């Protein structure tokens with residue numbers, strides 16, 4: 382038994398045709414983004430504690446973080462139709478909140494991509510490293526932090542089913558989405574040459590995204606918890622035959638050499654992250670905001686018929702879908718990479734009176750649509766789906782963010 386998963390429609394902005402970044406970089410940024418850049422530059426270093434050497438610390442553990450002196454201006458690219466324009470920085474997302482005073486849990490060591498995503502979403506936040514994604518979600522669920530950040534899909538691999546599994550087991554709401562260009566570098570201890578590298582360690586997603594480059598190098602691959610953790614491991618163990626795949630920022634933070642840039646098999650490599658909070662959602666969307674609603678639909682099977690009915694519920698109301706992922710645990714299906722391959726999807730049902738219960742569903746759809754969850758058209762579509770579905774849970778309603786941020 383294994384999950385089968387078919388993604389019918391990935392996040393629409395991640396599917397835009399590739400453009401040549403160098404040609405779009407020459408465009409001048411619109412004034413509003415210049416203003417935002419100035420604001421963020423003032424923020425840097427303000428929220429972070431300073432160590433005696435003037436470097437920023439995260440959680441007082443002496444590690445440098447992305448806020449403070451280690452952080453340069455974050456570049457953002459705005460997508461207008463097929464047009465990519467090199468702009469400047471995130472404004473902090475929905476409602477203009479910059480995240481001051483908020484603690485955001487992420488999986489990995491300081492310098493992990495998830496941390497960059499958190500700082501992009503909420504530049505003023507304090508980031509809290511966690512060993513595993515499950516720990517980050519438990520931290521926000523248990524009230525130890527205010528938010529958690531989770532990568533949920535990438536242009537190269539589609540939905541990160543394991544992370545969806547985790548999300549569904551918790552009573553958390555999606556409050557923001559962030560799309561990040563992910564550039565991978567090959568990092569090694571100072572002085573180590575590429576020819577001396579026998580083994581490459583990194584997060585499994587990073588190893589998968591760089592499969593062709595690693596095959597060319599003819600090295601062994603070893604998965605570790607996260608990209609920055611791999612870099613930290615190299616440095617603390619002074620590994621001279623091993624390289625790590627991580628960001629150029631991680632190279633700066635940990636003082637490693639960059640042996641190669643742009644290791645990813647596809648140049649258009651964007652990861653979508655979700656920022657999660659305990660309900661009720663602390664984010665109030667302006668009435669005129671472009672919103673998105675994420676939901677999970679459990680049904681009795683017969684996926685294609687159900688998919689047609691779901692499509693009809695939205696299309697008859699002129700609502701666009703930005704994601705539709707079909708999850709089945711049919712015997713003999715190709716693996717979808719979910720944490721519990723061969724097992725039903727476990728979803729926390731928070732709708733019933735009394736304590737929320739974890740329920741098992743073999744047939745599930747992950748759906749994102751345009752529009753707010755309180756929009757009458759979206760409400761009606763959900764009502765229609767509830768007539769034939771076993772269970773529907775709205776995972777959150779948040780500002781649609783068509784930016785793709787580039788932290789290179």
Ligand SMILES: O=C(O)C(=O)Cc1ccccc1
Pocket residue numbers: 488489492493494495496532563584586587606607608609652
């Ligand atoms: O390992 C990291 O740095 C992460 O944040 C997880 C990850 C890995 C690869 C792409 C995006 C996120």
